[in-house]
Amino acid sequence: MSRFLNIVPVAEAVAIVIRFSPEPAMEKVPVESAAGRILAADITADTDIPGFDRSVVDGYAVRAADTAGAGDAIPALLHCTGRITMGRQDEKAVVGPASCAYIPTGGVLPAGADAVVMVEYTEDESDTVLVKKAVSHGENVLLHDEDFKKGEIVFFAGRQITPQDAGVLAACGCAMVTVAKKPIVGIISTGNELVPVTVVPGPGQVRDANASMLAAYLTEYGCIPRLYGIIADEREAFESVLTRALPECDVILLSGGSSKDDRDMTAAVIAAMGKVLVHGIAIAPGKPTIIGRIAEKPVFGLPGHPASAFVVLVAIVRPLLDRMLGISQPLQRTERATIAVNIPSQRGREEYVRVSLKNGVATPLFGKSGLLNTLIRSNGLIRIPAGAEGLEQGSVVEVILW
Amino acid sequence: MSRFLNIVPVAEAVAIVIRFSPEPAMEKVPVESAAGRILAADITADTDIPGFDRSVVDGYAVRAADTAGAGDAIPALLHCTGRITMGRQDEKAVVGPASCAYIPTGGVLPAGADAVVMVEYTEDESDTVLVKKAVSHGENVLLHDEDFKKGEIVFFAGRQITPQDAGVLAACGCAMVTVAKKPIVGIISTGNELVPVTVVPGPGQVRDANASMLAAYLTEYGCIPRLYGIIADEREAFESVLTRALPECDVILLSGGSSKDDRDMTAAVIAAMGKVLVHGIAIAPGKPTIIGRIAEKPVFGLPGHPASAFVVLVAIVRPLLDRMLGISQPLQRTERATIAVNIPSQRGREEYVRVSLKNGVATPLFGKSGLLNTLIRSNGLIRIPAGAEGLEQGSVVEVILW
Numbered sequence: 001m002s003r004f005l006n007i008v009p010v011a012e013a014v015a016i017v018i019r020f021s022p023e024p025a026m027e028k029v030p031v032e033s034a035a036g037r038i039l040a041a042d043i044t045a046d047t048d049i050p051g052f053d054r055s056v057v058d059g060y061a062v063r064a065a066d067t068a069g070a071g072d073a074i075p076a077l078l079h080c081t082g083r084i085t086m087g088r089q090d091e092k093a094v095v096g097p098a099s100c101a102y103i104p105t106g107g108v109l110p111a112g113a114d115a116v117v118m119v120e121y122t123e124d125e126s127d128t129v130l131v132k133k134a135v136s137h138g139e140n141v142l143l144h145d146e147d148f149k150k151g152e153i154v155f156f157a158g159r160q161i162t163p164q165d166a167g168v169l170a171a172c173g174c175a176m177v178t179v180a181k182k183p184i185v186g187i188i189s190t191g192n193e194l195v196p197v198t199v200v201p202g203p204g205q206v207r208d209a210n211a212s213m214l215a216a217y218l219t220e221y222g223c224i225p226r227l228y229g230i231i232a233d234e235r236e237a238f239e240s241v242l243t244r245a246l247p248e249c250d251v252i253l254l255s256g257g258s259s260k261d262d263r264d265m266t267a268a269v270i271a272a273m274g275k276v277l278v279h280g281i282a283i284a285p286g287k288p289t290i291i292g293r294i295a296e297k298p299v300f301g302l303p304g305h306p307a308s309a310f311v312v313l314v315a316i317v318r319p320l321l322d323r324m325l326g327i328s329q330p331l332q333r334t335e336r337a338t339i340a341v342n343i344p345s346q347r348g349r350e351e352y353v354r355v356s357l358k359n360g361v362a363t364p365l366f367g368k369s370g371l372l373n374t375l376i377r378s379n380g381l382i383r384i385p386a387g388a389e390g391l392e393q394g395s396v397v398e399v400i401l402w
Numbered sequence: 403m404s405r406f407l408n409i410v411p412v413a414e415a416v417a418i419v420i421r422f423s424p425e426p427a428m429e430k431v432p433v434e435s436a437a438g439r440i441l442a443a444d445i446t447a448d449t450d451i452p453g454f455d456r457s458v459v460d461g462y463a464v465r466a467a468d469t470a471g472a473g474d475a476i477p478a479l480l481h482c483t484g485r486i487t488m489g490r491q492d493e494k495a496v497v498g499p500a501s502c503a504y505i506p507t508g509g510v511l512p513a514g515a516d517a518v519v520m521v522e523y524t525e526d527e528s529d530t531v532l533v534k535k536a537v538s539h540g541e542n543v544l545l546h547d548e549d550f551k552k553g554e555i556v557f558f559a560g561r562q563i564t565p566q567d568a569g570v571l572a573a574c575g576c577a578m579v580t581v582a583k584k585p586i587v588g589i590i591s592t593g594n595e596l597v598p599v600t601v602v603p604g605p606g607q608v609r610d611a612n613a614s615m616l617a618a619y620l621t622e623y624g625c626i627p628r629l630y631g632i633i634a635d636e637r638e639a640f641e642s643v644l645t646r647a648l649p650e651c652d653v654i655l656l657s658g659g660s661s662k663d664d665r666d667m668t669a670a671v672i673a674a675m676g677k678v679l680v681h682g683i684a685i686a687p688g689k690p691t692i693i694g695r696i697a698e699k700p701v702f703g704l705p706g707h708p709a710s711a712f713v714v715l716v717a718i719v720r721p722l723l724d725r726m727l728g729i730s731q732p733l734q735r736t737e738r739a740t741i742a743v744n745i746p747s748q749r750g751r752e753e754y755v756r757v758s759l760k761n762g763v764a765t766p767l768f769g770k771s772g773l774l775n776t777l778i779r780s781n782g783l784i785r786i787p788a789g790a791e792g793l794e795q796g797s798v799v800e801v802i803l804w
Contacts, residue, residue, distance in 0.1 A: 031599065032617035032629065049774065051603050056707075056772040058662045086635075086661050087595035089605030104661030106595050106706060108606040142772045155778075162804060163622055164777040167615025167708045171608070171774055175599040193489035193508050197433065197577040201453050203491030204510040206573070213569025215434035220565055227434065233488075259488050259506030260460045260521075304508060305458075306569045335737065336762065360738065370458040370544045372451065372573055375566045376557075402564060 007280040009386060010315060010350040013291060016277050017320045020293055022250055024326035025181035031169050034161045036222060037179035038325045043155040046173045048145035052089065053109040057140045060100040060122055060129055061113035067134045075123070075130035084110060100129050109141055116140035148172070158328025180325045182224045186249035187211050188241055189230040190266065191257020191304055196230060209306045209372070210255040217313060221321055233262055238269050242294065250324065251298050253317070254290075258304030263288050266301040270294060282349035282386055286312040307375045311352045314381065314400065334398040337362035339382070344390040354378035355399060362399050378402070409682040411788055412717060412752040415693060418679050419722045422695055424652055426728035427583035433571045436563045438624060439581035440727045445557040448575045450547035454491065455511040459542045462502040462524055462531055463515035469536045477525070477532035486512060502531055511543055518542035550574070560730025582727045584626045588651035589613050590643055591632040592668065593659020593706055598632060611708050611774070612657040619715060623723055635664055640671050644696065652726065653700050655719070656692075660706030665690050668703040672696060684751035684788055688714040709777050713754045716783065716802065736800040739764035741784070746792040756780035757801060764801050780804070 008016075026040040055061065062078060070076035078100040084093055084107040093110035095101055100117075101110050109116070114137050121133035148154055154172055155165065161177070169177055187210075194208045195201050208230055215225035228245055231237050245252055254266050267290050270276050274294030281289045285308035290301030300317055302309040322330055337355075340363040345351045355362040357379040364382075365374040380401040384391055391397060410418075428442040457463065464480060472478035480502040486495055486509040495512035497503055502519075503512050511518070516539050523535035550556055556574055557567065563579070571579055596610045597603050610632055617627035630647055633639050647654055656668050669692050672678050676696030683691045687710035692703030702719055704711040724732055739757075742765040747753045757764040759781040766784075767776040782803040786793055793799060 032614045032627065033621060035618035035622050047602060050608055050772070052605055054772065056770055086593070086659065086663070087606050104663060106593075106608070106660035142770055146770070147772075147774050161618075162778070163615055163619035164708075164712060164804060166618035167611040167712070168774050168778050170599045170614035171611040171708075173599060173602065173609065191488070191508075197572045197575060200449060200575065203454055204489050206452055206508070207575065209569040209573040212434045212572035213565055216437035216563075216568035217565035219435060220437050225434065257488065258508035261488070261506060306566075306573075310566060310569070368458055368544055368548070370452070370456065370549075372549050372570050376564070376570050402566060 007282045007287070008278050009282050013278050013281045013316055014319045017291060017298065017316060018323055020296070020298060021320050021323035024324055026178050027181045028176040028178055031166050031174055031177050034169065034177045034179060035163045035166050037161050037177070038222070038327050039155055039157050039159045039161060040178045040180050040326060041157050042153050043169060043172060043174060045148040045150055045152050045154050048150045049148040049171055050142055050144060050146070052144050054142045055103045055105060055107050055109060055116045055140060056142050057116055057118045058105050059103060059116045059118045059140065060131065061095050061103045061110050061116050062100045062131065062135065063095060063097060063113060064115040064135050064137045064139065066098055067117060067131050070131050070134045072132050075132045078129045078131055080124065080127050080129045084108060100131070114138065114141070156328065158326050160327065182222055183250040183321065183324045184224045184226055184248065185218050186226045186228060186245040186252045187214050187255055188228045188245060188252065189255045190233060190238065191259070191262050192233045193257055194230045208255070210302070210304070210309050213306055213310065214253055214255060214313065221318070222325060223321060233257065233265060235265065235269060238265065239273065242269065242273060246295050246297055249297070251320065252300070254299065254301045255309060256301050256304045262304070263290065263301060266290055270299055270301065274299065281316065283312065283315060284346070284349050284351045286315070287349070289316060291316070305370055306372055307354070307370070310375060311381065315352060333401040335401055336360070336396055337399050339391050339393055339395050339397055340364070342390060342393045343384065345384040345388060347389055348386055350386045351384040352381045353384065355380060355382050357399055362397065409684045409689070410680050411684045415680050415683045415718055416721045419693060419700065419718060420725055422698070422700060423722050423725035426726055428580050429583045430578040430580050433568050433576055433579050436571065436579045436581060437565045437568050439563050439579070440624065440729050441557055441559050441561045441563060442580045442582050442728060443559050444555050445571060445574060445576060447550040447552055447554050447556050450552045451550040451573055452544055452546060452548070454546050456544045457505045457507060457509050457511060457518045457542060458544050459518055459520045460507050461505060461518045461520045461542065462533065463497055463505040463512050463518050464502045464533065464537065465497060465499060465515060466517040466537050466539045466541065468500055469519060469533050472533050472536045474534050477534045480531045480533055482526065482529050482531045486510060516540065516543070558730065560728050562729065584624055585652040585723065585726045586626045586628055586650065587620050588628050588630060588647040588654040589616050589657060590630045590647060590654065591657045592635060592640065593661070593664050594635045595659055596632045610657070612704070612706070612711050615708055615712065616655055616657060616715065623720070624727060625723060635659065635667060637667065637671060640667065641675065644671065644675060648697050648699055651699070653722065654702070656701065656703045657711060658703050658706045664706070665692065665703060668692055672701055672703065676701065683718065685714065685717060686748070686751050686753045688717070689751070691718060693718070707772055708774055709756070709772070712777060713783065717754060735803040737803055738762070738798055739801050741793055741795055741797050741799055742766070744792060744795045745786065747786040747790060749791055750788055752788045753786040754783045755786065757782060757784050759801055764799065
């Protein structure tokens with residue numbers, strides 16, 4: 001294996017990844033636990049919503065014409081014929097000329113009425129109601145199909161369901177919602193310097209922080225992480241865990257050790273069991289990333305350092321997850337900000353700079369690439385395109401929020 | 403019960419809610435599933451991190467002074483004494499004057515060396531290494547306590563754990579993390595017009611959209627919703643379900659029907675079993691909200707319409723959840739935006755206007771308060787303070803993102 005990598009641009013790496021993305025699988029989940037999931041099919045309203053002409057206030061159902069000119073000084077006098085009962089259509093409730101009926105919020109507008117006067121603008125004296133405000137036709141009434149029409153597409157497939165969406169899905173009768181199945185992502189840690197989190201590292205050792213970080217990220221992103229622990233840097237051990245993990249997972253992340261030997265071993269094992277498609281991406285941090293494919297499954301060799309691994313996760317792995325989840329719009333949240341200082345960059349590689357964000361100003365967190373603390377002090381990343389020599393102070397950028 | 407409510411301002415309602423907030427409870431969870439949870443205690447580094455002087459590149463460990471003046475034309479010639487093994491401290495590895503040792507990324511800097519030259523700037527000829535670039539003292543080395551010092555507070559209690567944080571927690575040895583226990587929130591639906599989501603509504607009936615929306619929201623916000631279904635508008639049924647739910651939950655949300663009768667019944671039952679603290683808040687939408695307390699537990703009577711219920715959830719219930727979760731900074735995400743048009747408002751009540759947000763411009767979604775579709779077409783809320791008559795076109799506001 002060569003000492004120098006054959007580097008591909010970020011866009012090419014992403015295109016390669018997406019090309020062999022597995023198709024989204026589907027499952028049904030109860031609507032109350034569907035928030036955050038991705039709709040796998042369009043949703044149509046199965047009825048008109050609200051389904052009947054509905055009062056949106058507590059008041060009196062009237063014919064609007066009967067209230068014309070009504071005010072505090074000269075109220076309209078209407079005869080009250082009764083009370084609308086909630087939850088059903090009262091066929092006998094009819095509002096004729098110069099009459100009205102008490103209607104609670106949500107009640108069915110009785111035949112003959114075309115508006116509702118809020119109770120605050122009325123006074124009742126036995127069977128007579130004094131209306132002190134004119135209402136126009138349709139006022140305080142929601143028409144039977146005003147919110148959604150039967151058969152109308154309410155949501156398109158690929159949308160990430162919000163809690164409000166869950167309410168609307170329930171209104172549309174979706175007790176169970178068809179969503180993208182959560183991809184199962186295997187995490188295999190390699191590297192002779194790694195020890196488990198529970199162990200106090202000896203000289204030269206570091207705790208396996210990557211596996212926990214990747215698992216937490218994947219969980220938040222709607223995947224199911226499956227941890228395979230730390231594997232010794234021996235080819236047999238590595239091949240054996242991959243053989244076990246591949247049928248159990250949809251994607252494999254090899255959270256590499258940081259040494260070149262380790263990366264070379266990773267690439268050699270992927271090459272022996274499948275194919276190495278990319279070894280080296282023009283991205284900083286994250287250059288020594290490996291993209292491969294074994295038994296039709298995507299396999300990534302991530303850089304060893306958590307900060308680098310995280311950037312590769314966001315920039316390279318996430319587009320694959322988006323595809324597998326059938327996401328129509330990337331979930332990536334961005335915020336526009338002004339750059340606090342000049343940020344130099346090296347032409348020829350896409351650079352991702354961690355920034356802290358305050359009041360619309362993005363300050364780059366420079367420092368050695370190996371630092372964990374920049375990862376938690378930062379609010380997100382800014383991307384410097386491969387062709388640029390850097391970004392100037394005062395220029396406006398999109399910050400990719402963590 | 404009076405026909406007119408005794409309205410309290412939003413700030414007062416929130417203060418009342420917070421005053422009787424239950425203390426956060428704690429539990430331990432594995433670090434890899436801790437993202438999104440709230441740290442219940444400060445976290446300190448149990449060791450120096452990285453713990454040893456560590457190379458951040460693949461290259462040669464050198465004495466920086468030996469590389470002074472080195473360049474392509476006149477490389478420094480150093481004697482290579484061997485290779486640093488990953489994952490342990492090699493006591494015998496010492497770099498003396500005019501010598502060097504191969505070191506992989508993450509390797510322990512050998513005694514005597516004070517910098518690392520990247521392999522890209524070297525050439526090896528048997529035991530001799532040609533160094534073509536000068537390095538300064540400390541270059542490409544991460545000092546043993548440069549990331550975190552032993553005993554240093556890495557995270558403060560009250561922080562919401564991000565995936566990156568999970569990585570750092572793992573590095574600090576936290577295999578299990580002490581977090582705020584998820585509050586259990588009971589959801590009881592009332593209202594004679596409500597039918598379950600699985601039922602096609604008859605005339606005058608609507609599906610119970612609120613329960614699913616509230617449950618989805620609470621799940622996303624780190625709580626455990628517990629659904630008690632739709633209860634008939636009868637006092638006995640209502641008291642009986644409350645008696646059952648109270649010991650099982652930390653908070654109760656009564657997702658009311660939309661009629662005044664229903665709200666009055668809710669208030670009467672709370673008053674009979676405990677105390678009504680607030681009945682009516684100067685908030686639009688959401689005025690007919692009830693805040694009560696039964697057996698030391700907070701009980702909310704939410705407005706019947708999903709859009710109103712959602713605003714009350716965000717503005718009034720969420721501060722209580724924040725307290726119960728021990729959140730130091732509200733999770734509320736905001737984004738600054740310019741208002742597209744004048745928004746009139748009524749003095750004396752805090753108004754929440756749903757807006758859609760595009761390229762930094764917030765457009766209010768006017769329309770009848772009873773519409774569901776404004777909830778899903780909007781990206782968030784803007785708050786018009788109780789004292790204001792409205793907001794002018796072009797003014798800059800904070801949008802509370804959903």
